[in-house]
Amino acid sequence: MDLSRPVASVVPSLDGDVLMVLAGTTRPLTGREVSRLVRRGSWSGVRRVLHRLVDQGLVTVQEATPSLLYSLNRDHVAAPPVMALARLRTEFFDRIRDQIARWRVAPYSAAIFGSAARGDGSTESDVDVFLVRPDAVDEDDTEWRRQVTELSAAITRWSGNSASLIEVSATEAAGLSERQATIAEELRRDAVIVAGHSLVDVLAGGAR
Amino acid sequence: MSPRGTGRTSPCNRHEAQVRFGHAVKYREVAELVALEGEEDAASASVAGGFAVLSGIAAADAACCAALGRRARGQDHRQAVALLTDVQPGGSDAARHLERLLNVKDAAHYGVINLTSAELRRALRSAERLGDFAKELLAR
DSSP: OOTTSGGGGTOOSHHHHHHHHHHTBSSOEEHHHHHHHHOSSOHHHHHHHHHHHHHHTSEEEEEETTEEEEEEOTTSTTHHHHHHHHTHHHHHHHHHHHHHHTOSSOOSEEEEETHHHHTOOOTTOOEEEEEEEOTTSOTTOHHHHHHHHHHHHHHHHHHSOOEEEEEEEHHHHHTHHHHOHHHHHHHHHHOEEEEESOHHHHHHTTTO | OOSSOSSOEEEOOHHHHHHHHHHHHHHHHHHHHHHHHTTTOHHHHHHHHHHHHHHHHHHHHHHHHHHHSEEEOSSOTHHHHHHHTTBTTTHHHHHHHHHHHHHHHHHHHHOSSOOOHHHHHHHHHHHHHHHHHHHHHHTO
């Protein structure tokens, strides 16, 4: 799955992108605004899609001279699946959260980072996971290893993407800013926490 | 033209959303560090809270630019609260967090009584939620 455009796994055409923009707000948007937010296709292409969706009743249009304002018709029978498509990325992250929440040996912190977190990857991109193991848990701990292996396999089943895991102890994480400043900065900026302590705390050594 | 005439807004693009998100991240980092290192110092709560407020405002800008292509302008940040509620899903929750931050803004930035540790904790939590919300929208 392309985590920058999860909708493309079901609706690869421009229609999917236009629907995702309209699903993202209750504010009526001009066609130009939709086109800017879609970030692909041409203005004329977006306009054609909008007209098609208006014909289907899935998008409503109102006049606000000199512009036309478009909104997703949330009462349409097709609106719920559109909203579900808009949540694919959230659903993927929620599954990772739920799986880690059931671990018998809880991590100090776990986060998704890299392109999956930034939303600028492709179908070929790995899902990068940063796992912070409590100092008291040995890296060869049988239960810990089983959990990590299962998470990695589940990520591939849920998305079609390989998981790429970086695993460190809490003490190692606290020293990361000095040893690997670039990775630490990327984690602070992009990472999406899926379990445990915030990375600001973890990287500052405050979570140990 | 602003589709809804509910105050001053201006158009913004993805790049500007990223820039404001970068501000949000850095303001929050400073807020967390001041809070962590100044636990014994009463003034630190206000300073850390002040940075948390700036982080939340920047994150709200980033979120609105990413989802609506438009952000609130002018001195009245309440316009940003109204704009955030238009973002779906999660806009209403984000707007509540921004409102909480705006409620402590004057006290944190200009007040003569320091924020309490509970007020600071709430401010940091709201800044974090707004940052996560903006991050999610930028990844869409």
